[in-house]
Amino acid sequence: MSNLHGVVDLDVAGATISRHLYGHFAEHLGRCIYEGFWVGEDSDIQNSAGIRDDVVQALKDISIPNLRWPGGCFADEYHWMNGVGPREERPSMVNTHWGDVVEDNSFGTHEFMRLCELLGAEPYVSGNVGSGTVAEMADWVEYLTRSGDAPMSRLRREHGRTEPWKVPFWGIGNESWGCGGNMTAEQYAQLASQFSTYCRNHDGNELYRIAAGPHRDDYAWTETLMKSISTLGGPVEERHHQRWQALSFHYYTHATDDWKHKGSATEFSAAEYHATMVNAWRIDEIVRGHARVMDVYDPEATVGLVCDEWGTWWDVEPGTNPGFLFQQNTLRDALVAGLHFDVFHANARRLVMANIAQTVNVLQAMVLTDGARMVLTPTYHVFAMNAGHQDATHHAVQVTSSDARFEGEQGAYPTLTTSVSSKDGTALVSLTNLDVDAPATVRLDLRGRDWQVSAARVLSAPTVQAHNTVEAPGTVAPAAFDGARRDGTSLVVDLPAHSFATVELTLG
Ligand code: AHR
Structure with missing residues (x-):
């Protein structure tokens, strides 16, 4: 984790x-x-x-x-x-x-x-x-x-x-x-x-x-x-x-x-x-x-x-x-x-x-x-x-701490990446958990505007090998996501292992 x-x-x-x-x-x-x-x-x-x-x-x-x-x-x-x-x-x-x-x-x-x-x-x-x-x-x-x-x-x-x-x-x-x-x-x-x-x-x-x-x-x-x-x-x-x-x-x-x-x-x-x-x-x-x-x-x-x-x-x-x-x-x-x-x-x-x-x-x-x-x-x-x-307008994520990193004989990569943008009174937060085995938590202190979570979706599957075929076209498909919540001024997102998620915010 x-x-x-x-x-x-x-x-x-x-x-x-x-x-x-x-x-x-x-x-x-x-x-x-x-x-x-x-x-x-x-x-x-x-x-x-x-x-x-x-x-x-x-x-x-x-x-x-x-x-x-x-x-x-x-x-x-x-x-x-x-x-x-x-x-x-x-x-x-x-x-x-x-x-x-x-x-x-x-x-x-x-x-x-x-x-x-x-x-x-x-x-x-x-x-x-x-x-x-x-x-x-x-x-x-x-x-x-x-x-x-x-x-x-x-x-x-x-x-x-x-x-x-x-x-x-x-x-x-x-x-x-x-x-x-x-x-x-x-x-x-x-x-x-x-x-x-x-x-x-x-x-x-x-x-x-x-x-x-x-x-x-x-x-x-x-x-x-x-x-x-x-x-x-x-x-x-x-x-x-x-x-x-x-x-x-x-x-x-x-x-x-x-x-x-x-x-x-x-x-x-x-x-x-x-x-x-x-x-x-x-x-x-x-x-x-x-x-x-x-x-x-x-x-x-x-x-x-x-x-x-x-x-x-x-x-x-x-x-x-x-x-x-x-x-x-x-x-x-x-x-x-x-x-x-x-x-x-x-x-x-x-x-x-x-x-x-x-x-x-x-x-x-x-x-x-x-x-x-x-x-x-x-x-x-x-x-x-x-x-x-x-x-949309990009907003930089200043990472204050992270232990999300893979290091092995293949080399190294961060296992969590994210980006935030805003447009027309809404913001979009994207989060990628590359960790193949473990869930992850992202906590972003969102400052400068008031905001509320309006919707969230997640893309994942039991394995990273999962794929869609004409016989089974919905094996990997976005689903509604309840892993995003507000805690004070922070957006906290609990991501499943190997998943991609988006969280939409309404800006005040
Ligand atoms: O996308 C396949 C090929 O990859 C393109 O034709 C070429 O530009 C690149 O090497």
């Missing part, structure tokens, strides 16, 4: 937690786009213009703020022109990264923009630097966002869309240190500058250009990129309008250091559980590390940090295509998500967006489909329970 005591000043505003920290990522990979979203107009699965309704509704229910597409590694071999125009005339290609399957381009730009409209999500388009050209990327921006009589806006109209779309987020390549071209930071910094220059703001559409940043804790890459924009001269605001506005990094959580054996999603030992949490907790050091480097070159935090791929990555489910990255999702995955969000909230001044990988049927998915059936994963429920943090 462990305890954490802390103080929270509800009248002291921290950074705003951007709703885009709850962003998503959908790649042309395995059954994410095809079957996960796109079933085609003729499918027996209920759909709107070929996009399945059940998945859209599930994602709307968690207020999905943005969707990154078409990759991932796929983005750097995707040529957008092949995915517009009449579907039967679109050329095919081989998806060399993911399963070596033939991609028929039936899901392209118009289908993606329609999907975003159905979801009410803002599009985040990832452009091709690795095998594309500057002109190709510039044309794509024009096709999507320009009105009037420009060549690409005419082509878009010929393809059935009169008005331009709004595209707020634009990625300048993906993992350019690896699958996106195997470049050095210096090579990429030069290309990022060149490609970004020609991604124009047309007709009032202002692009937030996101440069492909480092792998995990490659702080040198971040430094090279930051230096490349800090030497341009002139006021910092103007410089950012000319080039890119943010840089991204990716961080995945595994149970082992062996890429060939990442561990099973559902059958794992206590030792693997601890190794998972040690690795998950590294996100804290990595976010802070990149932010520290950025602070040197940009103390006002005008350049955003984006974690546009994060989540767990296990061995694929037995019998499935190794290139499709299909994995189950247990309570362990949900706890990894709870921990990540606490770290993201605490770093919201610099961290402006995060995208879990990936939305449907791939890696740490929200939703798994099986033909016409669909199941919500434990991770989905964390997104749902935490939705109140979107665009």
Whole structure:
């Protein structure tokens, strides 16, 4: 049994937690786009213009703020022109990264923009630097966002869309240190500058250009990129309008250091559980590390940090295509998500967006489909329970004492993490107890505003291996929670072992 005591000043505003920290990522990979979203107009699965309704509704229910597409590694071999125009005339290609399957381009730009409209999500388009050209990327921006009589806006109209779309987020390549071209930071910094220059703001559409940043804790890459924009001269605001506005990094959580054996999603030992949490907790050091480097070159935090791929990555489910990255999702995955969000909230001044990988049927998915059936994963429920943090004001938790810590041969991690935010006369407290065996108590002295507990929910199960299937979709699901109470000015929460909980407060 462990305890954490802390103080929270509800009248002291921290950074705003951007709703885009709850962003998503959908790649042309395995059954994410095809079957996960796109079933085609003729499918027996209920759909709107070929996009399945059940998945859209599930994602709307968690207020999905943005969707990154078409990759991932796929983005750097995707040529957008092949995915517009009449579907039967679109050329095919081989998806060399993911399963070596033939991609028929039936899901392209118009289908993606329609999907975003159905979801009410803002599009985040990832452009091709690795095998594309500057002109190709510039044309794509024009096709999507320009009105009037420009060549690409005419082509878009010929393809059935009169008005331009709004595209707020634009990625300048993906993992350019690896699958996106195997470049050095210096090579990429030069290309990022060149490609970004020609991604124009047309007709009032202002692009937030996101440069492909480092792998995990490659702080040198971040430094090279930051230096490349800090030497341009002139006021910092103007410089950012000319080039890119943010840089991204990716961080995945595994149970082992062996890429060939990442561990099973559902059958794992206590030792693997601890190794998972040690690795998950590294996100804290990595976010802070990149932010520290950025602070040197940009103390006002005008350049955003984006974690546009994060989540767990296990061995694929037995019998499935190794290139499709299909994995189950247990309570362990949900706890990894709870921990990540606490770290993201605490770093919201610099961290402006995060995208879990990936939305449907791939890696740490929200939703798994099986033909016409669909199941919500434990991770989905964390997104749902935490939705109140979107665009809320963060309040730092000053920990005054805590004995909630695991230390073992795998390394160390805190077994309790928490975050607090407020918005519109309410506050939301999230609590994650990573202790696999023992319950825990959190006591937070909530100062500066009067408050009352209005609701509480908990996500747990008898074991951390518990997961949902189409046969048993409710094995891990949120339940009403009576473990939260007021004691004087303190909120006291008794958490079961391996659980995630949220407590809603009404503020006076
Ligand atoms: O999400 C799967 C892959 O992981 C992405 O395509 C790539 O960017 C990363 O390595």
